[in-house]
Amino acid sequence: MSKAANQAFVFAQSNLGGYYSMGQGVEKSAEQAVYWWRKAAEAGNAEAGANLARAYSLGEGVGRDDALAATWAQKASDGRNADAQYLLGILYSQGRGVAQDNDLAFRWWMKAAVQGHVVAQYNVGVVYRDGQGVGKDERQAFEWLSKAADKDNDLAQFALGGLYWDGLGVTKDPVQAARLWRKAADQRNAFAQKALGTAYCEGVGVAQSSADAAGWWLKAARQGNVDAQLASAYASANGVGIARDDKAAESWWLEAAKAGSVDAEFSLGSLYYRGVDGKPNYKEAAKWFFKAAGHGSSGAKTYLDLMKENGQLDSKML
Incomplete structure (x- = not known):
């Protein structure tokens, strides 16, 4: 077989692995994908080697x-192969599979980045x-973040927005920060949704709008972003937007x-102390103040001392 024919054969093996991986024209099979990628990789096909490494x-x-x-x-x-270089950096x-090395991670990411990954x-x-x-x-x-953001990468758009917001490496520009966060938020990036909500709340980079702030916080909170859950709880407790x-x-706190937020533990204690819909529950308040105090909240300790002075703690709570 000529060199060109052999290369074409190996390329076909690599492609066949891809077809099995995606179920394109054949029944989807991760095992068959690996089988064909291995054959192509052993023959020196870099793309197949990258796919095999990923598998x-x-x-x-x-x-x-x-x-x-790693091998x-x-x-x-x-x-x-840029995909392989990126993975090797990871x-x-x-x-x-290798000794942890931030310097080598950066070097391989840079090689992939230069190729446009x-x-x-x-x-x-x-x-x-x-x-x-x-x-x-x-x-x-x-x-580098600009390069990735220009290709619509939501992580880069969020991070680049942070640079504009803080004026790091570029002239401070809250308007541009908010624009980038909006692009990332529209791609369901929860961090960007939380940040955009805060921008609306403060009226920085965008026109102040408590309703928009609450709306974006809620989107991020539903995705499990803890900071957004705290913000949504605050908005609900205080009627912000x-x-x-x-x-x-109560639900968001x-x-x-559950995610370990001490602020949420303290806030729950405060909520139960003053009462959900005006009905105090000192037992639940004490429970959450104890949790928060155990995690270092000085405010929770102050509340517990106050409850003791007021006779709001019984022996079962201690």
Whole structure:
């Protein structure tokens, strides 16, 4: 078989793996995808090697094996496959299958980013912003996050909005920050939805609107964003942008408390102390104040002392 024919055959094997992975023209089978990717990867196809590495990293169609994921990612990365370079950066960042090394993680992400890999560009921007694995450089952070944001990556749009909001690496521009957050929020990025809600609440970068603030907080809260759950609870408890509703506030604080929020624990104690719909429940108040105090809340300790002085704690609560 000629070299060209052999390359075409290997390329076909790699493609066949993709067809099985997606169920395109054949019955979907992760195992068959791995089978054909392995054949192509062993023949030197970098794309197949990247797909095989990903399969090992996720345990799809084959038992999860981080060491083999790293081995195949390295081979495909040496073949200049951007997906493999990005994955290899992830493995080094997390210490999976290789020794944890932020410097090598950054180097591989940079190689992928230069080739246009969008998520790698986002990661490079974040590394420059935070200075983890490379010296902090807010201007470089801005440049790389801009590249990814221009390709509609919601994570990059949110992060870039933060740079504009704080004036890091770029002239402070709350209006542009809000625009970027809106783009990310429309893609259901919960962090951007929370940030946009706060911008509306404060009237910074956008016209002040408590209703819009409450609306965006609610979208993020429903996705499990704890800060948004706290904000939604606050809005419900105080009638900010929506009708005052103690039950709704209680519900969101309970959700945030499940996630370990001490602020939510304290707020629940305060809510039960003054009473849901005006009906105090000192037993529940004490329960949540004790939880918050145990997690370091000085305000909760103050309330517990007050309840003791007022005779609102009985022996069963202590």
